Amino acid sequence: MERLRFRTLTIFVAFLFTFFLFMAIATLFFVPRPHEILEALKSEEMVYSLKLSLITASISTLLVILIGIPIGYALSRFDFRGKSAVKSILDLPMAFPELVLGLALLLLFGRTAFGDALSALGINVVFTKLGIVVAQFFTALPYAVRVIYTTFEGISPRYELVARSLGYSEFETFRKVTLPMAKDGLFASTIISFARSMGAFGAVLILAGGSYMNTEILPVTLYLNISYGNIGMAITSGIVLVVVSFLAILIFERLEGGEHGPVRG
Amino acid sequence: MRGVKALFFILVLAGAVLAAGCIGSTNASEDRKPFEGQTITVCSGAGLMKPINELIGMFENETGVKVEVHYGGSSEIFGVLQTTCGCDVFIPGAWYYTEQAMKKGYILNGTVRNVTEHIPVIAVPKGNPKGIHSLEDLAKPGVRVVLGDPKAAAIGKVSKKILEKNGLWDEVKPNVVVFTPTVNQLLIYISTRQADAAIIWEDMVTWAQAKGKIEVVQIPREQNSIKTIPTAVTTCAEKDGHVEVARAFNEFVANHTEIWEKWGFRPWKG
Numbered sequence: 001m002e003r004l005r006f007r008t009l010t011i012f013v014a015f016l017f018t019f020f021l022f023m024a025i026a027t028l029f030f031v032p033r034p035h036e037i038l039e040a041l042k043s044e045e046m047v048y049s050l051k052l053s054l055i056t057a058s059i060s061t062l063l064v065i066l067i068g069i070p071i072g073y074a075l076s077r078f079d080f081r082g083k084s085a086v087k088s089i090l091d092l093p094m095a096f097p098e099l100v101l102g103l104a105l106l107l108l109f110g111r112t113a114f115g116d117a118l119s120a121l122g123i124n125v126v127f128t129k130l131g132i133v134v135a136q137f138f139t140a141l142p143y144a145v146r147v148i149y150t151t152f153e154g155i156s157p158r159y160e161l162v163a164r165s166l167g168y169s170e171f172e173t174f175r176k177v178t179l180p181m182a183k184d185g186l187f188a189s190t191i192i193s194f195a196r197s198m199g200a201f202g203a204v205l206i207l208a209g210g211s212y213m214n215t216e217i218l219p220v221t222l223y224l225n226i227s228y229g230n231i232g233m234a235i236t237s238g239i240v241l242v243v244v245s246f247l248a249i250l251i252f253e254r255l256e257g258g259e260h261g262p263v264r265g
Numbered sequence: 266m267r268g269v270k271a272l273f274f275i276l277v278l279a280g281a282v283l284a285a286g287c288i289g290s291t292n293a294s295e296d297r298k299p300f301e302g303q304t305i306t307v308c309s310g311a312g313l314m315k316p317i318n319e320l321i322g323m324f325e326n327e328t329g330v331k332v333e334v335h336y337g338g339s340s341e342i343f344g345v346l347q348t349t350c351g352c353d354v355f356i357p358g359a360w361y362y363t364e365q366a367m368k369k370g371y372i373l374n375g376t377v378r379n380v381t382e383h384i385p386v387i388a389v390p391k392g393n394p395k396g397i398h399s400l401e402d403l404a405k406p407g408v409r410v411v412l413g414d415p416k417a418a419a420i421g422k423v424s425k426k427i428l429e430k431n432g433l434w435d436e437v438k439p440n441v442v443v444f445t446p447t448v449n450q451l452l453i454y455i456s457t458r459q460a461d462a463a464i465i466w467e468d469m470v471t472w473a474q475a476k477g478k479i480e481v482v483q484i485p486r487e488q489n490s491i492k493t494i495p496t497a498v499t500t501c502a503e504k505d506g507h508v509e510v511a512r513a514f515n516e517f518v519a520n521h522t523e524i525w526e527k528w529g530f531r532p533w534k535g
Binding site for chain 1 (some may be wrong): 337340342345348414416417418442443444445446447450453457458459
């Protein structure tokens with residue numbers, strides 16, 4: 001009887017707060033009139049913003065995965081001096097506001113010795129679309145590393161040891177045994193990185209400038225139009241971002257939490 | 266058990282004494298302060314934070330009112346006013362927004378007070394690396410200019426107006442490396458030397474100038490577009506039943522010119 005009450009209570013809390021959150025998100029969809037949304041979706045600014053968001057988020061996601069895989073693998077399989085420091089520093093951007101990351105990146109890539117050296121090579125980050133990718137990359141990287149690390153942790157080293165004992169090199173083992181087994185987890189981290197990149201705002205605003213129809217991605221469109229008092233456009237930006245996030249999380253849950261999750265060795 | 270009852274009685278008695286003390290205190294406060302217990306909401310441009318914070322502190326001490334304040338870009342707080350009627354007193358960073366609010370019926374007639382001048386200046390990094398001494402210098406080759414977005418920031422509208430008025434917009438525009446949605450970004454980019462010049466409100470550079478990060482180049486009066494910072498009571502105050510206390514705060518803000526001067530603003534002499 002006591003157990004039944006405990007069970008009922010916990011389930012009730014889960015449903016209650018899910019309901020509140022759902023209602024908050026749902027109002028985005030119900031407040032504006034449909035023709036307002038359609039009008040906003042067709043506007044030049046929204047089309048520009050959506051295209052730029054998709055392109056930069058795709059690029060930053062690709063980069064995050066390419067770099068996240070070796071990082072995640074190293075943290076999972078190898079012990080080395082400074083490992084805990086590496087882990088902590090990689091996790092930092094998850095713990096502080098995005099604006100801090102944006103300011104830090106501005107200082108690094110701006111008018112400093114490092115930034116000037118990059119400029120001399122023709123690579124400009126501040127106030128450019130490349131700045132968007134850089135900001136999104138560093139925003140999304142910690143999340144991807146976490147998921148990838150967890151994925152590799154969930155694969156028993158036994159499979160790798162067997163492959164090695166049968167003559168495979170370390171790299172061959174990684175490429176032919178470990179990566180295929182990590183497929184679902186890697187796809188999940190791709191999804192979470194993309195969603196996180198699409199939603200990056202503070203870092204992009206500071207590093208890339210958040211310029212109208214230049215370095216304007218969807219979160220900036222939302223912010224700009226709130227500032228203009230153009231609520232229809234602002235809400236529509238929010239709706240697009242919610243739809244993207246919803247699809248991303250749906251796929252993520254399917255791959256990460258479902259029966260096709262990482263192989264448990 | 267008797268001990269527990271005694272303890273309980275003592276606690277109840279102590280609570281009663283404390284409650285009586287609070288009630289007495291409240292009565293005393295009501296005798297001394299005219300608007301005790303009321304709350305008003307002020308919406309203010311983010312660039313006005315320092316003088317407004319000080320004025321609010323003074324007003325709360327004097328009147329017993331609780332003042333809640335919402336800071337944001339001028340167009341942002343204008344959005345707040347329109348969407349939620351969430352401001353009893355509206356203090357944007359430029360006259361333009363009060364004018365728009367009046368046109369849309371959000372301002373109570375007869376309550377608009379111009380408080381100070383709001384003066385655009387050219388801000389350059391310490392040392393003035395590109396030798397900027399005038400508006401015309403903003404058009405020199407190789408100068409990295411940052412300006413507010415004319416659609417989003419009050420300073421952006423004014424900057425564009427100034428440059429157009431002086432026939433420089435087409436020449437300066439190619440030098441603009443970013444149009445920023447917020448005025449604060451201008452300060453960040455100049456202070457960190459990401460840009461060589463910006464047009465920004467004079468009051469915003471006072472602190473950075475004092476810290477030795479920014480230098481100021483004045484724009485000659487006849488070339489400039491000097492605005493005012495107005496304060497006004499909104500029709501929302503009427504709906505909330507806060508008109509009298511909102512009026513009192515409005516006058517308080519307009520009359521304490523010494524606070525505005527302290528924070529780098531020049532009183533409006535209309």
